Each structure stands twice: as structure tokens, then as C-alpha cells.
Amino acid sequence: MKAPLLLLRAADDWLPTQLRDWAAGRKWVVRAANQWGAFAAAVEPRRPCVAFLQAELTADAWAVALADLHRRHPDAAVVVVSDTKLSDDARAVVTAAAVDLGARHVLFPPITRKGLEDVASGLAEVVLARATGTVKTDAEPVLDLREGDFETR
């Protein structure tokens, strides 16, 4: 398994700064993809990925990028982070749209470092379990009679 990837799409330095220590402590690769088109392309096969997508959720680019990532890499865990505060109704509506498009979680301001790290840790556990969960379940029993130990005359 390749080193896991923390993929960040952020408008400024704030989000990467919050998660830098978390990623360094776990030896995760951190990659920034600030261009929408590059977001899904930054994920690699066989590399577990947790992605944070920070956006203005009343615009539309985030939805296209999220849908594209989910189509190409359905196992990548994506957290949508809203740039702006929204009313309760708007939050519910946008959250429903985001989870329908494949987001695993949605965060709205105020956002704390602990909140970000908790979400990252929880989803990291999920993607790592998926990546390492490919154990053979159909292994056949082995007859442990090594002939070399019974040299016959």
C-alpha cells in the first residue's frame, strides 16, 4: 500500500495550516490541488485518500469537482468545508446535495482544528481499513506433513 494521501483544495493557507501537523504525525502525503480540474486527477489508485474540499457552496464548481472525484475514485473520503456561514435551511439543503454527490461529511463555520483533525482521523481509519481489508477468505487448509522430516529408508 502506498502512503496515504491528504488532498486539499483550499482558497487560502488556513486549511493546510490546520491539518499540517496531523498529516506530518501520521506520515501522510499532503497534496494541494487548488485548480478544480486537478482535484480528481491528484488521487492515485492504491493510495488511500482523505480529501478536504473547501468552497463557496452557493457557487457550482465544487459540485462538479466532487461528482467527478466520486465517479473516478469512489473510495476516496471527501469532506466538504464551507467557506461561509449559512442559515439552517441552507445548511441542510447544501449538506443533502453534498452527501448525495458522495461527500462523507460536511463542515460549516465555525471550524476548529480539533474538529478538522477528528474528521480526518475518523475517515483515515475508514480508508485505511478499506485499503488493507483485502484479505483472502478462501484460503485452503494446508496439510502440514513435510516429507523432508521423515526421510524413509
Add this chain to the structure above:
Amino acid sequence: MPPPTTSPAFSWRALFEASATAVFVVGGDRTLRYANPAWEKLTDSDLEKLRGTKFAETRESASPLWKSLAPPPEAWAGPVARVRRPVAGSDDGPPWWDVTFLPLLATDGAMSAVVGTVTVVGDTDPTPAAFTPAAVGAARSAVAGRFTLEALAGPSPASGRLAAQVRAAANSDAPVWVRGEPGSGKETVARVIHHTGHRRERAYLGVECAGLQPYMIDGLLSGKGGLTAGPHVGTVVLKNPAALSRDVQRRLLEWVSGTNGPRLICTATEPPTRAVRSGQLLPSFETDCAALEIAVPPLRDRPDDLPRLVDRLLDRVATPTPALAEDVLPVLRAYRWPGNVRELSDTLMSALGVANGERITRDHLPRFVREAFLLDSNPQPPAKAIRFDAVMEEVERRLVTQALAQVNGNLTAAASRLGIPRERLVRRLKFFGLPHYQLPDKS
């Protein structure tokens, strides 16, 4: 006026002609036999010009529009089939069509025709337009269009059974327990049930029960602007619900059983029984939440589906679909895929990267996959038969030698240690060609 069905002069054609619902009939020879004016208007086509035109065996592109209404293979197999067809390239067309195909059997059991009705699914989502730009709606439609029953169909009996179970689940509102090995496609099954069921206008919510802390799940559902506040969620999918705390389980159950509550689907590697017995899962999950149980077969049990799966997976990541050399599929068939469809997908993506835009060949596949094929095509010679008598004699010889060494060669003591008469020990020593005299006492 008596109901039309009881009148001997009833004209079914007049009924259809006056209907606002688009209706069409495809004959057993797959040609278009009839369509009502609502169908002509919807597809922007003329029945007189199209009558007798043959539908392809598989769904074609949406251009012209009527071609996207080809009955799917499951409609020809017998049961009522419902599919969602996104209609691309239509300026004034709907976001998608929901088509119901009703097969008509002749008295001899042969398929005589399929009657189709088309429902236009508009934007009935409760989402206020101000919060959801057009691109969001389009992206959701595109996601819904990917998860039709056709995504699960395949030539193997296992996938046929799976598609039939999923169709039955989509047509009901009962909670579903989907089980299967890791990577076998449980979430795809859950998505297909949601996007082909009647709650599809609302959102699909997948909850990662094993990873997120309870306060995060609570925040998502019942916090400020949480999803439980309104009818936003159509289906909630709990992935491995046994990992949730019992408090959260209880609150989720209250939500799904309430008014406007979503449909519940649970996915796990095992049925709920064991988790309920161990106390990890509330008993309701076994009694009320597993009304339907769907087992997703592992990939190794349905190798016939590989070509279709490979096409679908490659189509998902690149346009045009990357080409595959002829020698690739036999190699993929030889491997056992312990990681199931997820491992197949990773393998193809990895090969796609190695191929770097060229046609994918056997050499682009990972080594462990190619090795399985080599072992399969060069079977090992049959294992050497075990020579039972010789092995047992060798075991006996070692035991006798060891017993004699432990008692310093004393035959009586060695026989006692071995639990056999002294005479038998002497006979065995003679048989093995070992010295069978009494060693002198060192004292």
C-alpha cells in the same frame, strides 16, 4: 358513464391517445409497434415514420431521443422493469425519464410485447433553488444516471440473482441489510436501490459508522442545520452499523421510523445476528431493519461478469474508454480477486497509468496478477503420494530411539516408557536393525 374496461365497445387506442402519459409498445421482435401522441411529443418524433423500426438489444445513445427507450435485458426476461434514463443533449428535455416496462406474455408463454410508460421526473427536490445552482442538480442527475439496474446486470447467474433482489428491494420501502465481502460492491447496491426507488428525488446519505465519532454523526444529523430537520434525505445507508454506539443507533432508528424519515439500508460483511448477540447492535436491527437481506456475491463467483465490469470501470475513469488488448481478460480471469471489485478497479487504474494512454496489455498488469495466470496455465504436477507405512515406521523408529536414549539403553525401562511389552520392543528393534541387547549397567 360506465368504466371503459367493462364496455364491449371500449377502445384502448382512444384511451392511450388521450393520455398525457407517454405510452409505447415494443413487439416481441423488438420493433416499435405503437406510441401515443404524448410519446411522440416527448421524443420529438413521428410514429408513422418510426413504426416497425427495431430497437437495439442494448440501450443506445440518447440521439435520437426515442432510441434511449430500448427495453433493458431484464424486461425481456419477464418481470416488470423500471429504469431511469438520463436524456442528454436535449435543450428543452427533462432532466431524466423514468421508464416502466411491462412484459406481455402470450398464452404459450412466449414474450409477445413490452409496454412502456415514461414518467418525466422534474426538479421536485425540496431544495430551494437559491442554494443549489443548476450545476448541482445536473451533477446529481449524472450520479443518479450511473446507478441503474444495468450497473449490476451481468451474464452470470449470481449477478442475475443480485439484480432481481435489488429490483425487488427498489420496488418496496422495507429496510434492507446488504452483506458481502469487502470491496464486493455493497455501496453500489445501496446506491442502485436508492436511485431506482421512489425516494430518489431526495438525497442519498452514506454514514461511515466505523470512523466518525458519535458527536460528528450527531452534528451531521441533528446539529444546527442537521439533516433530520426536514425531508432532505431519501435513504440513509449505515456502513457497518455495529460500530455505532447504542445511543446513536437508537436515535437513528427513531429518525428512520418517524414521519418523513428516510429509508434505511445497512451494509456489513455479515448478517446482523452475531452483532446483536454480542450486544454491539440493538435487536431492532435484526428484527425490523433486515426485512430484506441481499448477499452481494464475491467477484470470484462470477467470472463471467468480468468483461462487463472491466468495461464499466474503465468507462468510469476516462473518455473515450481506454482500449484493452485481447490478452488481458484471460489474465484477469485467472486471478481470484480477494479484494473483489475494488481490487479489480485499483488494478485497472494502475494498469491505465502504466499504459500511459496506450492500449492496456497484459504487461501493464501488476506482477501478482500475471503470476496467477502463469500458475494457472502451467499447472503444477500432482503432489507426490504420501507413503503412509514408511512415514509411520520412521515415526516409530524415532520414538524407540528417543526412549532408549532417555533411559540409557535399558530395554525394560524404555518399553515401560513407550507403554508396550518388552518383547514387542525387542521385535521392533530387530525390525529396525537397531542393537537390541541390554546395555551393561555403567555402575
